[in-house]
Amino acid sequence: MVPASHVGKSILTAALGRILADEGLRVAPFKAQNMSLNSAATPNGREIGRAQALQAEACRVTPRAEMNPVLIKPSNDSSAQVVVLGRVWGEVSAADYHQRRVEELFPLVLQSYRTLAAEHDVVLLEGAGSPAEINLKAHDIVNMRMAQAAGAACLLVGDIDRGGVFASLLGTVELLDPAERALLRGFVVNKFRGDVRLLQPGINMIEQRIQLPCAGIVPYLPDLGLDEEDSVALEDSHCMRSAWKPRDERSQRPLRVGVVKFPYLANFTDFDALAAEPSVSLAFLNGPEELPEADLLILPGSKQTLDDLRWLRESGFATALQKFAGPRRRDGNIAVACR
Numbered sequence: 001m002v003p004a005s006h007v008g009k010s011i012l013t014a015a016l017g018r019i020l021a022d023e024g025l026r027v028a029p030f031k032a033q034n035m036s037l038n039s040a041a042t043p044n045g046r047e048i049g050r051a052q053a054l055q056a057e058a059c060r061v062t063p064r065a066e067m068n069p070v071l072i073k074p075s076n077d078s079s080a081q082v083v084v085l086g087r088v089w090g091e092v093s094a095a096d097y098h099q100r101r102v103e104e105l106f107p108l109v110l111q112s113y114r115t116l117a118a119e120h121d122v123v124l125l126e127g128a129g130s131p132a133e134i135n136l137k138a139h140d141i142v143n144m145r146m147a148q149a150a151g152a153a154c155l156l157v158g159d160i161d162r163g164g165v166f167a168s169l170l171g172t173v174e175l176l177d178p179a180e181r182a183l184l185r186g187f188v189v190n191k192f193r194g195d196v197r198l199l200q201p202g203i204n205m206i207e208q209r210i211q212l213p214c215a216g217i218v219p220y221l222p223d224l225g226l227d228e229e230d231s232v233a234l235e236d237s238h239c240m241r242s243a244w245k246p247r248d249e250r251s252q253r254p255l256r257v258g259v260v261k262f263p264y265l266a267n268f269t270d271f272d273a274l275a276a277e278p279s280v281s282l283a284f285l286n287g288p289e290e291l292p293e294a295d296l297l298i299l300p301g302s303k304q305t306l307d308d309l310r311w312l313r314e315s316g317f318a319t320a321l322q323k324f325a326g327p328r329r330r331d332g333n334i335a336v337a338c339r
Contacts, residue, residue: 017059029055046086132175161191258294288320
């Protein structure tokens, strides 16, 4: 369980899975409900969250639909496609899903968990966002409600890199019901940089305030090269930049690959391999004025093709793309469309 999004819960779950697997335990990941446009395919063609596929690999098991029984793929700000056990289930509004559909799906979620629990020694449950989102809590099926159903021992994870970690931990505990607090076994401070001795007074104080022990302080680990699924990670990515420096053809430089940053860009981790290539300089482009500096341009996959096409036209990208891919360009620029 975690006090917020993008605090490192998926990576820590994967790490715990590998540790337990190396100890000889049969372990599997489980996330009742995931919201992400980044997904992965199981060997039998089902679709699950990218993080659960990564966690399955860490646990040395085959990814399967039961590990992420409900996957929500946002279509726009108020509706989403719902994937259930790896198959498209329907398109719903946010209000309809949270107020009605979750209750319809929760029995299936429980059955998925029980199937995994019957076949493994340990099932690692990952939460989503914060377990203390009080406006959504009544119909939340992925955090404390799922933890209570499984009788899980819960670990709070806080991201100190973004600041406010102690307030986040305290506020989360305070907003939980007594029965939910009883499931908590400790907390972890993630992404710590610096001298841990300077952190210790805060650790001691927060242990007293929330009456939970600190289970560990995890150092900040840059450039892990592992799949991300949260769009927040795209903003933090080392390959995110607004533009390249002006061209200098007299000096050697990496190949400049530009990816048009659609509003509904899907599976942005497809470009991780390019970002890791030393001979490539990858950039996600926000405006048409950035196109001329690219050597190669990629139009990525889109969850909402018509909406992103409209955005291309309204933003001026469409006109710039036509010029970029014009006939017999002397500078060798080409355009590539993906999927």
